[in-house]
Amino acid sequence: MHSHNHHHSHSHHHHSSAADASKRIGWAFFLNVSFTIIEFIGGWLTNSTAIMADAVHDLGDSLSIGTAWGLNKLSDKEANATFSYGYKRFSLLGALINGMVLIIGSVWILLEAIPRLFSPVMPQAEGMLLLSIFGIAVNGFAAYKLSAGNSLNERILNWHLLEDVLGWVAVLIVSIVLMFKPWPILDPILSIGFTLFILFNVGRNLKETILLFLQATPDKKLMQDVRNVLLSRAEVNALHHFHIWSLDGEHSVMSVHLELNADISVVDMKNLKQQLQKELSVFEFAHTTIELEFADEACRDQSANL
Numbered sequence: 001m002h003s004h005n006h007h008h009s010h011s012h013h014h015h016s017s018a019a020d021a022s023k024r025i026g027w028a029f030f031l032n033v034s035f036t037i038i039e040f041i042g043g044w045l046t047n048s049t050a051i052m053a054d055a056v057h058d059l060g061d062s063l064s065i066g067t068a069w070g071l072n073k074l075s076d077k078e079a080n081a082t083f084s085y086g087y088k089r090f091s092l093l094g095a096l097i098n099g100m101v102l103i104i105g106s107v108w109i110l111l112e113a114i115p116r117l118f119s120p121v122m123p124q125a126e127g128m129l130l131l132s133i134f135g136i137a138v139n140g141f142a143a144y145k146l147s148a149g150n151s152l153n154e155r156i157l158n159w160h161l162l163e164d165v166l167g168w169v170a171v172l173i174v175s176i177v178l179m180f181k182p183w184p185i186l187d188p189i190l191s192i193g194f195t196l197f198i199l200f201n202v203g204r205n206l207k208e209t210i211l212l213f214l215q216a217t218p219d220k221k222l223m224q225d226v227r228n229v230l231l232s233r234a235e236v237n238a239l240h241h242f243h244i245w246s247l248d249g250e251h252s253v254m255s256v257h258l259e260l261n262a263d264i265s266v267v268d269m270k271n272l273k274q275q276l277q278k279e280l281s282v283f284e285f286a287h288t289t290i291e292l293e294f295a296d297e298a299c300r301d302q303s304a305n306l
């Protein structure tokens with residue numbers, strides 16, 4: 001049995017609202033890219049490693065918004081002979097590249113900022129103040145714009161933009177302090193703080209991405225729930241070759257071999273498949289493959305405990 005239940009975004013949303021979401025995200029992308037360029041130039045002009053760390057962070061934001069925007073279209077493309085599961089897994093590739101770029105950027109910032117802990121360099125506080133006001137305005141405006149949408153992507157982005165506003169508030173406070181007190185060490189301290197925050201998030205996302213690449217079981221509780229459903233049928237004695245893995249963190253694939261009772265009829269089998277289809281539908285698998293094995297039948301796959 002191989003039931004196809006592929007999900008396409010246009011089956012859940014109207015075309016117009018998906019297009020609106022795409023427009024809003026595209027808009028956030030261009031805003032972020034322009035602001036990232038301004039930050040790199042501003043960080044260089046003000047000689048502030050804190051601004052540079054923020055620029056690296058926003059470069060990462062631009063990349064993830066950009067890939068999410070581009071992959072949005074690609075991931076809905078129909079499966080073909082080369083990519084029989086479709087294009088959903090391409091988003092993993094995007095996440096992996098983003099992670100690598102952010103790690104390289106973070107190492108660069110740490111190499112700049114750590115020596116300044118021992119021989120602090122005074123940044124231009126007035127320039128930092130101007131950039132931070134600009135940063136609060138841009139990120140605050142983007143968050144306000146995106147609050148119109150309520151797709152999952154937009155809500156995550158929105159929450160993230162509020163975090164970014166808080167980062168700029170920290171730069172604002174430090175720049176004001178630096179105007180009155182000669183404490184240049186505050187700049188590398190803030191920079192290293194930002195960078196550790198970036199690396200913490202990169203580590204978390206990379207771990208998730210790598211587990212998806214390695215086809216780890218997405219959720220042990222889900223595994224147990226599906227097992228319970230399958231074994232709850234009187235026609236099923238046992239199961240093996242039971243696998244659940246996720247294409248992209250949202251769409252999962254399930255396959256299993258069911259060992260049936262000795263005296264099962266064709267009518268029983270049809271009934272069993274119908275019942276399973278109904279009971280498994282709540283899990284919304286993108287692909288399910290269920291092999292029915294008779295009592296006197298040897299498993300085709302050699303190692304039955306896998």
Ligand SMILES: [Zn+2]
Nearest residue numbers: 057061160164
């Ligand atoms: Zn950000």
Ligand SMILES: [Zn+2]
Nearest residue numbers: 003004287288
């Ligand atoms: Zn399929």
Ligand SMILES: [Zn+2]
Nearest residue numbers: 241257299300
């Ligand atoms: Zn088997």
